[in-house]
Amino acid sequence: MLELKNICYSVKENGKLKVILDNINFSCEENEMIAITGKNGSGKSTLLKIIMGIIKPTCGTILFNKKNITNFDISERAKLGIAYSFQNPISFKGITVRDLLNISFGDNNKTVNDYCEILSNLGLCAIEYLDREINNKLSGGEQKRIDIASVLARQAKLNLFDEPESGIDIWSFDNLVNIFKNIKASNIIVSHQKKLIKQADKILILDNGKIIAFDKTKIVIPTLNENGYCKKLRSKNG
Ligand SMILES: Nc1ncnc2c1ncn2[C@@H]1O[C@H](COP(=O)(O)OP(=O)(O)OP(=O)(O)O)[C@@H](O)[C@H]1O
Numbered sequence: 001m002l003e004l005k006n007i008c009y010s011v012k013e014n015g016k017l018k019v020i021l022d023n024i025n026f027s028c029e030e031n032e033m034i035a036i037t038g039k040n041g042s043g044k045s046t047l048l049k050i051i052m053g054i055i056k057p058t059c060g061t062i063l064f065n066k067k068n069i070t071n072f073d074i075s076e077r078a079k080l081g082i083a084y085s086f087q088n089p090i091s092f093k094g095i096t097v098r099d100l101l102n103i104s105f106g107d108n109n110k111t112v113n114d115y116c117e118i119l120s121n122l123g124l125c126a127i128e129y130l131d132r133e134i135n136n137k138l139s140g141g142e143q144k145r146i147d148i149a150s151v152l153a154r155q156a157k158l159n160l161f162d163e164p165e166s167g168i169d170i171w172s173f174d175n176l177v178n179i180f181k182n183i184k185a186s187n188i189i190v191s192h193q194k195k196l197i198k199q200a201d202k203i204l205i206l207d208n209g210k211i212i213a214f215d216k217t218k219i220v221i222p223t224l225n226e227n228g229y230c231k232k233l234r235s236k237n238g
């Protein structure tokens with residue numbers, strides 16, 4: 001359903017060209033879950049932003065259900081069924097949790113039960129949160145949960161989650177893992193957490209803007225270790 005062909009992204013910094021993503025090629029099939037992992041600064045968030053259309057690639061092509069969407073903006077991609085959850089959720093001044101969920105549901109006639117179903121999955125009580133404004137008075141973990149809830153309410157064809165685990169306490173983490181396990185859509189999830197990565201069908205590892213592994217989870221997992229990503233595969237692939 002999603003195909004990235006020869007995607008690269010570079011910026012000019014102090015008059016020098018800085019390559020952030022270098023010749024990225026991969027596909028995500030219908031109902032497939034791909035976990036993207038790799039060291040800080042390896043280009044994971046940049047890659048998700050390129051898929052969502054938040055930034056434009058310097059070269060390469062993106063196909064969604066065989067349609068060339070490389071020049072589509074964020075809202076055109078959203079209309080096609082791509083949803084995105086930020087690494088650091090943004091505040092929406094004057095917008096309440098109820099408003100955000102209504103935008104995601106595309107419907108203003110939802111009942112408290114509808115909100116409750118989606119928020120309680122994420123450990124939030126609807127009654128307590130629906131009329132709260134989405135600003136920094138919410139804790140980091142609360143903002144992250146509301147952001148994930150708004151993506152789930154979209155029922156998109158392809159969900160992009162950037163570190164959904166960040167800010168989520170260890171007591172709630174297993175519940176979050178279960179949520180991802182049960183989403184009926186394609187999902188591309190950036191994560192540093194092995195427990196979450198293990199749920200994916202495939203794992204993609206980025207290193208310095210390049211893909212150093214992209215394969216079935218059971219093949220990639222044994223190569224991950226505490227001291228760095230994918231040592232064996234790296235030496236195998238030169
Ligand atoms: N517009 C830009 N100008 C200069 N450097 C940039 C720009 N955008 C991203 N970078 C750099 O590109 C690299 C990749 O950034 P990115 O946010 O994609 O990393 P990441 O893999 O998501 O890291 P983390 O695990 O810390 O979230 C970083 O070194 C970042 O500083």
Ligand SMILES: [Mg+2]
Pocket residue numbers: 044045046087162
């Ligand atoms: Mg990131």
